[in-house]
Amino acid sequence: MSxxxxxxTDWIDLSNDVxxxxxxxxxxxxxSIAAGGTGYAVDNILTLSGGTGTISAQVEVxxxxxxxxxxxxxxxxxxxxxxxxxxxxxxxxxxxxxLNCTFATNGWTAERNTAYSGSERExxxxxxxxxxxxxxxxxxxxxxxxxxxxxxxLNGFTGFDSGLTTPQQxxxxxxxxxxxxxxxxxxxxPLDNASIGYAMSITPYRIxxxxxxxxxxxxxxxxxxxxxxTEGEFPYPLLVGGCMSEFNGTSGSSGLxxxxxxxxxxxxxxxxxxxxxxxxxxxxxxxxxxxxQISGSTxxxxxxxxxxxxxRPDGSINGAVSPQNDRFTLVDASWGEVIxxxxxxxASTANLQPTPGTLNRTLLFPATxxxxxxxxxxxxxxxxxxxxxxxxxIGSEDRIRIPGGAAYRVFQNCxxxxxxxxxxxxxx
Amino acid sequence: MPYETGTATSIEDLVSKFDTxxxxxxxxxxxxxxxxxxxxxxxxGGTLYFSLRWDATAQTDLAIYQSTGWTSGQAPHQQPDDSxxxxxxxxxxxGRRVNFVSVGPFTAYHFFINATGDYVHVVVEVDAGRYRHxxxxxxxxxxxxxxxDYAYGHLWDQGVAQIDDPTNISNYLGLDAGxxxxxxxxxxxxxLPGVSAASRWMVVGAANTPGTDRAGNVRVxxxxxxxxxxxxxxxxxxxxxxxxxxxPLTPIxxxxxxxxxxxxxWYWMGVQPDxxxxxxxxxxxxxxxxxxxxxxxxxxxxxxQFLQAxxxxxxxxxxxxxxxx
Numbered sequence: 001m002s003x004x005x006x007x008x009t010d011w012i013d014l015s016n017d018v019x020x021x022x023x024x025x026x027x028x029x030x031x032s033i034a035a036g037g038t039g040y041a042v043d044n045i046l047t048l049s050g051g052t053g054t055i056s057a058q059v060e061v062x063x064x065x066x067x068x069x070x071x072x073x074x075x076x077x078x079x080x081x082x083x084x085x086x087x088x089x090x091x092x093x094x095x096x097x098x099l100n101c102t103f104a105t106n107g108w109t110a111e112r113n114t115a116y117s118g119s120e121r122e123x124x125x126x127x128x129x130x131x132x133x134x135x136x137x138x139x140x141x142x143x144x145x146x147x148x149x150x151x152x153x154l155n156g157f158t159g160f161d162s163g164l165t166t167p168q169q170x171x172x173x174x175x176x177x178x179x180x181x182x183x184x185x186x187x188x189x190p191l192d193n194a195s196i197g198y199a200m201s202i203t204p205y206r207i208x209x210x211x212x213x214x215x216x217x218x219x220x221x222x223x224x225x226x227x228x229x230t231e232g233e234f235p236y237p238l239l240v241g242g243c244m245s246e247f248n249g250t251s252g253s254s255g256l257x258x259x260x261x262x263x264x265x266x267x268x269x270x271x272x273x274x275x276x277x278x279x280x281x282x283x284x285x286x287x288x289x290x291x292x293q294i295s296g297s298t299x300x301x302x303x304x305x306x307x308x309x310x311x312r313p314d315g316s317i318n319g320a321v322s323p324q325n326d327r328f329t330l331v332d333a334s335w336g337e338v339i340x341x342x343x344x345x346x347a348s349t350a351n352l353q354p355t356p357g358t359l360n361r362t363l364l365f366p367a368t369x370x371x372x373x374x375x376x377x378x379x380x381x382x383x384x385x386x387x388x389x390x391x392x393x394i395g396s397e398d399r400i401r402i403p404g405g406a407a408y409r410v411f412q413n414c415x416x417x418x419x420x421x422x423x424x425x426x427x428x
Numbered sequence: 429m430p431y432e433t434g435t436a437t438s439i440e441d442l443v444s445k446f447d448t449x450x451x452x453x454x455x456x457x458x459x460x461x462x463x464x465x466x467x468x469x470x471x472x473g474g475t476l477y478f479s480l481r482w483d484a485t486a487q488t489d490l491a492i493y494q495s496t497g498w499t500s501g502q503a504p505h506q507q508p509d510d511s512x513x514x515x516x517x518x519x520x521x522x523g524r525r526v527n528f529v530s531v532g533p534f535t536a537y538h539f540f541i542n543a544t545g546d547y548v549h550v551v552v553e554v555d556a557g558r559y560r561h562x563x564x565x566x567x568x569x570x571x572x573x574x575x576x577d578y579a580y581g582h583l584w585d586q587g588v589a590q591i592d593d594p595t596n597i598s599n600y601l602g603l604d605a606g607x608x609x610x611x612x613x614x615x616x617x618x619x620l621p622g623v624s625a626a627s628r629w630m631v632v633g634a635a636n637t638p639g640t641d642r643a644g645n646v647r648v649x650x651x652x653x654x655x656x657x658x659x660x661x662x663x664x665x666x667x668x669x670x671x672x673x674x675x676p677l678t679p680i681x682x683x684x685x686x687x688x689x690x691x692x693x694w695y696w697m698g699v700q701p702d703x704x705x706x707x708x709x710x711x712x713x714x715x716x717x718x719x720x721x722x723x724x725x726x727x728x729x730x731x732x733q734f735l736q737a738x739x740x741x742x743x744x745x746x747x748x749x750x751x752x753x
Contacts, residue, residue, distance in 0.1 A: 363570065
């Protein structure tokens with residue numbers, strides 16, 4: 001479990017950085033404070049010394065006693081080829097704080113990481129899950145200078161065969177590999193041929209990536225969802241989630257993108273067939289997950305399989321519930337006031353603010369995939385991803401820290417600017 | 429015992445058994461006057477005060493009151509800071525109440541309470557397969573705002589357009605969204621944004637004007653419950669999964685709506701403890717759901733039935749109550 005952030009030089013370098021992180025070694029836990037040191041204060045950021053790596057791990061101080069560190073939380077898991085040994089010295093703020101730590105690999109093996117066309121990369125990773133699992137995900141970088149796009153195509157698989165091309169891999173999810181014009185819609189991540197900031201949350205089950213291009217936060221997820229079922233009932237809940245359905249879309253201002261907590265696909269020849277998120281069903285088919293289709297600044301709601309609370313499944317309006325005897329709700333006071341479901345994208349008619357009190361609690365709402373057709377069913381949660389209201393003093397890259405618990409990083413959803421278009425990712 | 433079931437011969441007998449149960453499980457009786465047909469109780473050591481009143485001559489309705497204290501010798505609606513939703517007159521034909529549409533005997537009652545006496549939730553099987561719900565408790569709050577004590581009744585409209593429609597806004601139940609005061613649930617709140625210092629009450633589910641309490645102080649609007657949108661709006665209706673028959677037990681939220689701002693501002697206040705919304709497609713009334721170490725009992729809102737024949741029915745809408753034994 002690792003929270004890693006940094007900067008890549010471009011869309012291809014980002015691919016290399018994600019592979020390095022997924023297959024590398026990072027700080028997994030701080031097991032004890034070996035020495036509290038002196039001169040520290042809560043919120044100090046301490047950098048771990050020693051070891052060999054490309055990114056040094058950091059912790060934030062969560063509690064002190066007379067200037068001595070008594071509690072820390074991982075702030076940056078770092079990336080090492082050789083981890084430092086205990087007790088690990090630190091730098092920053094006070095002096096003398098040393099930590100006993102656990103470093104381990106992040107749980108993924110690169111089955112394929114090669115250039116397939118010029119410098120463009122194709123990657124297939126195998127996640128270990130609980131140690132007995134094999135979770136196959138991948139992506140291919142591609143670009144067009146005339147088209148001004150520098151993107152990733154995201155895919156999931158059910159296995160890996162080294163003798164097959166990526167599009168030929170077993171159980172491959174929908175995407176550009178279909179080749180025929182007008183049927184290339186899938187799960188894509190718009191990037192850039194310039195500097196890209198990133199934040200990654202990696203577990204052996206899934207990789208969550210937020211790529212920062214200018215002032216936009218393009219996001220994606222590859223790996224297993226948190227199923228509402230046992231492993232035997234839903235053995236391979238593979239999730240492939242991007243934030244754009246058209247392969248030739250750009251990260252510029254030409255189109256609105258929306259991922260993870262509110263996936264939108266794009267209208268038009270290259271985007272409207274499917275995407276930008278898929279979950280593999282128990283019957284082996286890929287279920288398209290989307291909340292809307294966007295055309296310019298107008299969206300058309302989708303309800304077949306959505307991510308709530310930003311999406312609205314079929315049954316959420318009385319008139320749409322079938323059979324009628326499953327109808328529960330009234331429509332006079334709906335969530336739709338906070339997250340407008342109307343065609344015009346714009347201001348909400350009600351704002352959800354942090355709960356009042358001396359603590360001012362900002363709520364994290366699970367991002368849950370709900371299927372309406374053909375069977376009404378709550379399929380799964382997006383692991384460690386939450387919808388969050390942007391009203392109140394909340395902005396991109398802010399952190400929500402639970403006293404004694406985890407921290408969550410807030411991002412606006414891609415290049416959207418509405419206050420209800422934010423997500424939070426748990427820093428693990 | 430934090431759960432009890434039994435039978436009651438009348439409303440008065442039900443109240444008597446209710447009194448015995450809750451005073452043994454974390455609540456204190458302030459007054460129970462069976463000759464005057466009312467009683468007041470409070471959470472021991474807490475701020476949750478509530479009263480019940482019934483009619484000796486036509487005992488089909490049980491009026492529900494909430495206050496912030498108790499004064500000896502005063503009628504329920506005259507208790508300190510009365511929330512203003514209970515009737516002031518007998519017979520009980522208006523205000524927040526439970527309309528049993530029966531004088532009894534009642535087929536069964538179910539009292540639910542937790543170990544720390546944070547709530548008492550009551551389910552009454554009035555006659556075979558027909559139910560009523562009422563209760564009192566403390567919201568499981570988000571944050572540390574002041575208040576959270578709630579009271580709710582159950583008024584099922586007997587009109588031909590309402591009696592067989594659980595989505596009708598003239599039916600009131602739980603911490604739920606109905607159409608107008610004064611029949612709805614109340615919750616004590618203080619110091620919220622847009623609330624005057626004198627205000628004490630949120631009317632939960634008031635889509636329109638929340639009105640004033642007994643003393644004339646303005647109440648504020650809340651929403652939520654099973655029918656008021658938000659989380660239940662999305663998933664409460666979902667029946668058992670075709671994959672594995674899992675079914676969501678949907679928490680019952682309460683949201684404060686500050687109408688003094690434009691647009692309105694919503695604040696998520698918390699959820700009702702140990703009670704959830706459930707689709708009863710695959711359940712019968714009184715069925716037990718076991719989730720890990722927890723046990724829940726499910727009941728229809730009024731009757732599990734979909735005939736639309738002008739009799740009480742609530743289709744597949746149900747509540748689940750955590751049964752602590």
